[in-house]
Structures are given as C-alpha cells and as structure tokens.
Amino acid sequence: MIIRKLFTFEGAHIVRNCSSRRCRENLHGHSYTVEVFLSSDRLDNGCMVLDFGLLGEVRELIDSFDHACTLWQGEDPEIQEWIRRCNCRVVEMPVSPTSEGFALLFFFLIDRLLSHTIYTNGEGKVTLSSVRVHETATGYAEAFREDLKWVHFTANEVRFSEGIREEWKNNKWWEKLIEIS
Ligand SMILES: [Zn+2]
Numbered sequence: 001m002i003i004r005k006l007f008t009f010e011g012a013h014i015v016r017n018c019s020s021r022r023c024r025e026n027l028h029g030h031s032y033t034v035e036v037f038l039s040s041d042r043l044d045n046g047c048m049v050l051d052f053g054l055l056g057e058v059r060e061l062i063d064s065f066d067h068a069c070t071l072w073q074g075e076d077p078e079i080q081e082w083i084r085r086c087n088c089r090v091v092e093m094p095v096s097p098t099s100e101g102f103a104l105l106f107f108f109l110i111d112r113l114l115s116h117t118i119y120t121n122g123e124g125k126v127t128l129s130s131v132r133v134h135e136t137a138t139g140y141a142e143a144f145r146e147d148l149k150w151v152h153f154t155a156n157e158v159r160f161s162e163g164i165r166e167e168w169k170n171n172k173w174w175e176k177l178i179e180i181s
Contacts, residue, residue, distance in 0.1 A: 002129055003049045007034040007059060009066035013097040014079075016072065027069070027083075033134040034062055034106060038114075042124035050119075050126050057113050057173035062106070064164050070097035073157070088163025094153035099135045103143035105158070107131040108151050112177055155180075 009032050015023040022028070036058060040049040068089035071080055074096070084090055095101035111128045119126065134140040155177040165171065 001043075001049055002037050002039045005036045005038075005052050005055055005058075007036065007062040008032060009034070009062055009068075011065050011067075011097075012069045014072075014075070015096060015098055016075065017096070018098070030135045032065070032102070033140075034102075035132040035134075035140075036106075036110060037129040037132070038126055039129045040124040040126045044119070044124070045122040050123060051121070054117065054119075057117075058110050060168060060173060061109060061113070064160055064168070065091055068161075068164060072096045084161070088161060090161040091164065092157075092159040094157035099133045099139070099141035100143075102135075103131050103133040103141040104147060104150060106133065107143040107145075108148065108153075109155060109158070109177060111145075111148075112155070112180055113173060116176055116180060 010029060011032055012027055012029040014025075014027050018024045036055070038050055043049060044051070066089075068091050069083050069087045070091045070093055071083055073092055073094055075083075093101065093105065095105055107128065107130070110131060114126060114128055117126075128145070130142050130144045132140050132142040160174075168174070
C-alpha cells in the first residue's frame with residue numbers, strides 16, 4: 001500500500017545550461033508541488049501506513065524552500081553574491097534547482113529523516129517510495145530509490161541562509177541530517 005502527502009512551496013530559481021532561454025537566463029518563480037509517497041509492510045495500531053502528523057520534520061524541510069531563492073552552487077559567483085545580498089531567504093544547492101534536482105534532493109533528505117525516525121505506534125517498515133516534484137501544472141519529475149546513484153553530494157552541501165534558519169521551530173532535524181550525512 002502506498003500513501004501520499006502533498007506539500008507546496010513558492011520558489012525562485014535560474015536553470016543554467018538548459019535548452020530554454022527563458023529558463024536559463026531569467027530569475028523566475030514557480031508554485032511547486034511536492035508529493036511524498038510512502039509504503040509499509042504492515043499497518044500501524046491506527047490502521048495507517050504512517051500518521052501524517054509524524055511528518056513534521058519533512059514539512060519543515062520543504063517549508064524552508066518557501067519564498068526562497070534557490071541558488072545552484074555552480075552559479076556565477078557575482079550572481080551568487082548579488083542574490084545573497086538582495087534576499088534573506090536563500091537555499092544553496094549542490095544540484096541544479098530543476099524539478100529533477102529537487103526530486104533527487106528531497107528523496108535523499110526525506111529518506112534520511114525517515115530512516116532515523118523512531119516509531120512507537122506499531123508501524124511497520126515505513127519506506128519512502130518516491131518523491132514527485134511539480135514545477136508547473138503540466139509536468140513533474142519523480143525520484144525513486146534507484147536514482148540515489150545520481151546523488152554525489154551530502155546534506156552538508158545544502159545551505160540555508162540565516163533568514164530561513166531563524167524561522168525554524170527547532171533545528172534538531174537538520175542537525176540529525178548533517179550528523180548522518
Ligand atoms: Zn523555472
């Protein structure tokens with residue numbers, strides 16, 4: 001059985017090296033939709049794969065990208081400096097902020113968060129099946145476990161600006177990710 005939880009965020013990016021000039025040469029924004037698919041080998045005491053209420057850390061992770069400018073670490077240093085100077089919410093990413101890049105990044109981070117979550121209500125082996133990221137209403141990218149072979153970064157390489165971090169309710173989830181990366 002698979003369950004799915006949907007998250008949203010509004011974000012800005014530039015996608016360098018892509019075919020479309022509109023995307024590669026303009027800072028622009030999208031209303032992102034992130035679908036997280038989970039499965040398990042049994043249901044918990046409440047007859048659920050996983051109570052969505054236990055996804056608070058996933059919610060905080062994705063919310064960290066809301067009204068933020070995502071900045072690929074391969075971006076021109078002058079542009080990087082300008083973006084940091086003009087925005088208090090900036091996420092530096094080790095992958096290009098395409099839907100594919102986001103799906104891969106979110107799969108990697110959410111999988112780690114879930115694998116270090118302690119369940120106490122009879123949950124089974126809760127597994128992240130996939131993460132689907134929609135940048136527009138007409139297309140999406142979906143990352144699966146087998147795609148982790150394309151991950152050549154660590155959680156340490158994702159950097160949230162002070163303006164984002166100061167809105168975190170706590171940073172235990174992030175410290176956990178950094179420790180295990
Ligand atoms: Zn775009």
